[in-house]
Amino acid sequence: MKQFFKFVLATVVGIFAATIILGVLSVFIFAGVLSSASEKSTTVEANSILTLEFRKPINERTPYNPLAELEFLGFEEKNLGLNDILANIKKAKTDENIKGIYLNESYLASGQATTEEIRNALIDFKKSGKFIIAYGEVYTQSFYYLASVADKVYLNPQGFFELSGFNSEVTFLKGALDKLGIEAQVIKVGTYKSAVEPFLLTKMSDANRLQVTSYLNSMFGHFLDGISKSRKINRDSLFNYADNMTVRYPEDALRLKLVDGLKYKDEVLAELKKRTKTDLKDDLNAVNITEYDSAPTNGGADKEEENSGSSRNRIAMIYASGEITGGDGNDNTIGSDRLSKALREAREDDKVKAVVLRVNSPGGSSLASDVIWREVALTKKVKPIMVSMGDVAASGGYYISCAADSIFAEPNTITGSIGIFAVLPNMQKFFNDKLGVTFDNVKTSKYADLGDISRPLTPAERAILQNQVNHGYDVFTGVVAKGRKKSQRYIDSIGQGRVWTGKQALKIGLVDRLGNIEDAVKAAAKKADVKNYKVVEYPEQDSPFKSLGATFSAQIKTRLLMSELGDDYRYYEQIKQVKSIMRVPQARLPFNVVIK
Template sequence: MKQFFKFVLASFFGLLLTIVIIILIFIAYIASSGNNKSAEVDSDSVLHIQFTKDIPERTPSNPFSGLGFLGLDEDRDIGLNDILANIKKAKTDDNIKGIFLDESDMMSGQATVEEVRNALIDFKKSGKFIIAYSEVYTQQFYYLASVADKIYINPKGIFEFKGFSSQITFLKGAMDKLGIEAQIIKVGTYKSAVEPYFLTKMSDANRLQVTSYLGSMYDHFLTGISLSRGINKDSLFNYANQFRIQFPEDALKYKLVDGLKYKDEILDEIRQRTGIEAKKNIHSVEINEYNQNDGASDDDSDKKDSKNKIAIVYASGEISGGDGDDNSIGSERISEALRKVRLDDKVKAVVLRVNSPGGSSLASDVIWREVMLTKKAKPVIVSMGDYAASGGYYISCAADSIIAEPNTITGSIGIFAILPNLQKLFNDKLGITFDGVTTGKYADLGDISRPLSPDERAILQNQVNRGYDEFTKAVAAGRHKTQKYIDSIGQGRVWTGAQAVKIGLVDRLGNINDAIASAAKMAKLKHYKIDTYPDQKSKLNKVGSLLNSEIKMRTIKSELGENYIYYQQIKGVTQMMRTPQARLPYEIQIK
C-alpha cells in the first residue's frame, strides 16, 4: 500500500509539472509572437561575439524567447546562417565600429570555424577593427582569433599551441567482458567506423588515413595563422612541435599575441577606438541580439524584393529513415523538401547544405534519388560543412557541383553492417537461454542470441557488396569518373576537402556563400531571395519532443545507474543493425 501511494504521488507531481510546462510554453509562444522588434544599435557600437556552444547550421527556434522575465531565454543559440549574415551586415552598418571577439570554447567543427573566420576576414575589408581577448586560447579559438587586428591574452592565462591529435575509443575489451561479439560485414579497407567494436587499436589502414587527413587539416591551420600573423609556417610548426608556448609571455615573445592584458584594459582600448569616454559604458550588441535587427544592405533589399528564389536545403546530422529533425537527417523530411523546391517554379536553383557523417545506406539512397530528380529540373550545388562523408557524400555526389571547405571531412565511400552476437551475454552472464521453431533455414536470420552461420554471413556480405557497388556507381556517374577509379579512392577512405579537390570528389573550395553565388550564376540570376528548407519544427512540437526525450533518458539512467554506459554502447550497436550503414565513426574529435 505504501508503494501504491508513493506511485500515485509521483504521478500527480509529474502531471502537475507537465501542466506547468505547457502553460509556460503557451505564455512563451504568445510573448514571442510580439517580440519581433528590431534590436536597437547605438552609434559607436561594438559587435560582441562569444562562442560557448556548438554552432548549429541554422538558428533554432526558441520556445522560451518570450520568458526572459523568468530567466529561461538566456544564452540563446545562434546558427551559422545568422552568424555569417550578421557579420556581413555589421560590415556596412555605420553604427558598428568594430568586433570584440571574447573568450570562446569553439566546440564546433573545423569547417564551421573556417566559415566564421572567412566572414571576419571579409569584415576587415571595411576598415573596422577586430579585437580578440581570452583567458584561455584553445587552438580552435586562436585560429579564429588570428585574423584580429589585435590579439590579447590574460597575463595569467593559458595558451594552447601544440598540434592536432585524434583519438578513437575502442569498445572491444568492454564488449568481451560483457559477452558481446560484434559480427562485422563491410566493404572498404579504410572503413574504420566498425573498428572500435572488434579491435583494440587502430588498423594500419586507418592509421594511414587519419595521419593523412589530420596532417592536411593541420597544414591548413598553420597556413592560415601564418598568413594572418606574418609568421613563417615552419616556425609555427616548430613552436608547436617543441612546445615552446607554455606561458602567455611565450605567446607574446613569438608574436602569436600582441599583448598581455586584463579585461578592463581591453575594455579601455575599445572605448578609445569607439570614442567612448573613460568609465562610460561601452555600446555593444550581442551577435544573437543583433540577429533581430532587420536592417539590410541595398544589395540585400534588391534580393528580398525579387520573385526569383534560391532554395537552401539543410541536411544536418546522422542519416536515417523517417522524419528526423533539425539535428538529424530523416530521408522522408529531406526528400519532401527537395520535392517541394523542385516543383516550385519560383525556385530557380538549389543549394544543398550537407553536414553529415552518414548513416543508413538505404535512407541515403532515397535522398540521392531526389537530388538526381531535382538536378534534372534546376541547378543543384552542394555546400559541405564539417562533414559530408559516407552517406553524407552519397547524397552529395549527384549535384551539378560540389563546394567544400579545405578542412571538411568527406569521402569515406564504403558500406558496413554490424550484427551483435549476444549469446555469451545471455547464456553466461545472465543465465538466459532461447529455444524455438522455424519454418525455414533462414527464418531467424538476424537473431542476436546466436552467432551467424557461414551461409548467413555470406548472404549479408553479398548485400553489403551490392550496396558498395551501387554507391560507387552513383559517385562515378555524378562525378563523371569510372567506377574503377572511384573504387581506388573509395574503400572507405576519408579525405579532407583540400585533398578531395585533387582527386575529383569535390569541384572547388569555398563556403556556403560561394555555393549560393555559384547557384545564382548557373541559374543566370542577378537578383533573388533566399528560402530555407525544410521548415523548422514548430516551437510547441519541438519542446514536446525534447521533454519526452529528457523524461525517457532520466528514467533509464535512474533504473540502470552506473550500467547506463553499457546501455548506450549496446544501443549504438543495435541501431546500426537495421540496415547497412554508410557512415563515419559518429564523431571525429581533434584535440
C-alpha cells in the first residue's frame, strides 16, 4: 500500500510538472506567433485606395493589444490610436501607390478635438492633389463634419442625414439617492463647479446652464464654420437648417448642397475604380488604415525614422490620458506615479531636448494632479515643455498643464473648470431604515471618526472639510496664476469651476495658441533650437506578458457589458465614476460631453 501511494504521488507530481512545462512552452510559442504576426508587413499595390473607417472609440495612441493578431479566434481586432491614424494619413500623402482616400461610413465615437485633428490631417492630405471620396448610409453630425472636407460627399438614396444641432445631457442621481436614503454631503469651491449637482439637484442650476450654453454654442459655431468653409455654404443658412431640422430626407441634403450626390455603394465603388483607372470587372485595390499601418513607407524606411528624422536629438511625447489618480495607472488612466516617472526620465535624458505633454483628461484627484504638476514645473526649469490638449483638459487636466512653457488647444477642446470639490455620503437612513443596520462606537478623540459614512457631518466637521477644499482651491488658482503669469484674482474671476472651449480659453489667456499635436511638437523643437529630431513616446506601454491577462479579461468584461447595454453603456461608466469621487477632494470636469 505504501508503494501504491508513492506511485500515485509521483504520478500526480509528474502530471503537475508536465502541465507547468507545457504551459510555459505554450506561452513562448504563443508569443512567437504574435511576434511573427506583428512583423508581417502589408504590401500596397499600385493605384490603391486608403480606406478610413472609424467605428470604435479612438484613443490617444494605439493600445498595445497582444491578442489583436488573433482576431480570427474572436479576440478584439487592432484599433489604431490617434497617433497612428495621423501618421498613416501623412504617410499616404507621399505614397505613390495611394491615389486617394475612401472615407467610409463611420459613427466616429470620438471627441470633437480628436475629430478636428483627423479632419485637419485630411485637409493637409488634399494638398498632394489626391482625392477624398466620402460615402455613408447614415451621416451623424460628427461624421459629416469629418466628411465635409472630401472632394465628393455621397449619401445613400434611402439614407439618413443628421443636422439638428448639439445637445449636452447631464444625468441626475438625487431622486435615486433620496429613495435609497443616501445624502450627498458636498463641500466645494466655485459657482460653476457643477460636478456635484447630480447628487444635489434634479436639473441644472442657472450657473451651470449658463456655462453649458456658452461652451456648447462655441463648439457648434466652430462646427458650422468648418462646414461652411469646406462646402461653401453660408453659415447662417447652415444654422437655420439645423434649427428647423430642414434636412429630413436625402433629397433635402442634395438640394441644399450638403452632399454631392445620392448613390448606392456599388456606384461609389465604380467611381473609385474610374478614378484609379481600374477596369470595372476587376477588384478595386484598397487597403484599410489598420493594414496600412504595417506598410513600409516610401523607400522602405521604417515609419519612425520617416516621421522623426535623426535619432540623436529627441522630443519626448508624454501621453496623459484619462482620469487622474494616485499610483501607477495605465494607458487609459493617469497614475501620478507612472506619469511623474515618465516626466523625470525625459527630464534627465540628455538626448531629450524638449517635451510635449499630450493631455486628454477630465481631471480627478487634486493631490495626484499636484504631484504631476510638480514634475512639469521641474521639467520646465531644464528644458522646453509644451502642452497639447486633446478633447478635454479640464480641472485636474488643466492643473497639470498650467506650468508648461506654452499650451496648445483645438478650438473645440474642453478646458478650464478650475475648482475643487469633495463628496462624502451620509448613509445613515439607508442603513437604519432600508437595511435595519445600526452602528455604535467608542473613540479617544473628538474627530477620530471624521468621514464615517454611517452618520451626517457635524457643523464643526463640515467647517474643517470646507477649509481644506478652500485651501485646495487657493493652491490651484495660485499655480495657475504663476504658470500663466496672471494675478490670482484674475484667475479666480475666470475660474470658479467654469468650463471653456479652447477658442474661448485663448481669449481669456488660459491657452496660448490654437493648434494640433504637430504644432506643439514643432514649437517644442524650435524653442529647443533643434531641427532634426526623433519623437519618442512615454510612458512605455506594458509588455505582452504583463498586459496579456488584463487585456483578455478586460475585453471579455467590456464586450459583455457593451453588448447588453448598447448605447446605455455610457451611463454605466458615469455610475462607476460616482464611487471614485466619494471622500477624496477632486479637481474634475463637471460632466461628460457627448455630441452625436
